[in-house]
Amino acid sequence: MIQWFPGHMVKARREIEENLKLVDVVIMLLDARAPMACRNPELEKMIRQKSLILVLNKIDLAESASTARSKKMLQRQGYKVASMDSARCRGSKQVLDLVRQTYAPQAEAMIKKGRRVRPVRIMVVGVPNVGKSTFLNCLAGRKMARVGEKPGVTRGKQWLRVREDIELLDTPGLMWPKIEDEKQGLKLALLNIIGENAYQEYDVALYLLEYLKEKCPEILQERYRVKHTDQPAEDIMAAIAVARGFLIKGGGADLDKVSRLVLQEYRRGTMGSISLE
Ligand SMILES: Nc1nc2c(ncn2[C@@H]2O[C@H](COP(=O)(O)OP(=O)(O)OP(=O)(O)O)[C@@H](O)[C@H]2O)c(=O)[nH]1
Ligand SMILES: [Mg+2]
Structure with missing residues (x-):
């Protein structure tokens, strides 16, 4: 069985949990080639109370029919879903529309109270190597976060003002302690989400x-x-x-x-x- 839960993830998990309080919207990236396998049960439990947007990333590497099917299925389950090629920065408009839609009730409440609408705070989460930092750089329109071909590139957390109206928090890719399903482990390894010394x-x-x-x-x-x-x-x-x-x-x-x-x-x-x- 493939298992991978390196030490730095315990700290990363704690940091994500602490920062959740400061966040308006959570964007969870999933690899479009196997979105279900990328769903981290621990992470989903942690963010249960938050507004969530799912982004199927790396659509350039996936079959479009299969991406459309996954998207539809997740939407039927009640999720807000967008799809992207973060490497070429295609699909960001769809994501920004969903963000605006999700933040609208809070923004309206601020206006009603006569307050200035503050930038929406978004935390980007997901398993390692799905493209979180690349996605952030795409929204920012410039290279702000470090990117790499192997899982485990982002270590510490960092808030970045990517645009006038958006603050983004990049987070380290997070796994969970035990992968129950053997096929899921193999898919995650194939997608380069699991560190190479674990299989x-x-x-x-x-x-x-x-x-x-x-x-x-x-x-x-x-x-x-x-x-x-x-x-x-x-x-x-x-x-x-x-x-x-x-x-x-x-x-x-x-x-x-x-x-x-x-x-x-x-x-x-x-x-x-x-x-x-
Ligand atoms: N083809 C393609 N490659 C992508 C896309 N998004 C990211 N990548 C590549 O995927 C690799 C991982 O990207 P990162 O942005 O570092 O991924 P991450 O989720 O931040 O990874 P960790 O910080 O290790 O958790 C890099 O080689 C990126 O160039 C995409 O939409 N399409
Ligand atoms: Mg990263």
């Missing part, structure tokens, strides 16, 4: 190949030159090694190298936009 790349690559085999065998055939996709994922892995000439000394297949390759190509979208839900 074997080989196991996650096998999961990916198994998934591709069922869902889009043509990728295995065309991109990786696998002739027969109806064989076990282990054999597909070996076939890719042979086709690519990934061999270890003595002539055996270099399965670690294949694992790294397919994980990287999935994560970067090189093999296409493939959703997991």
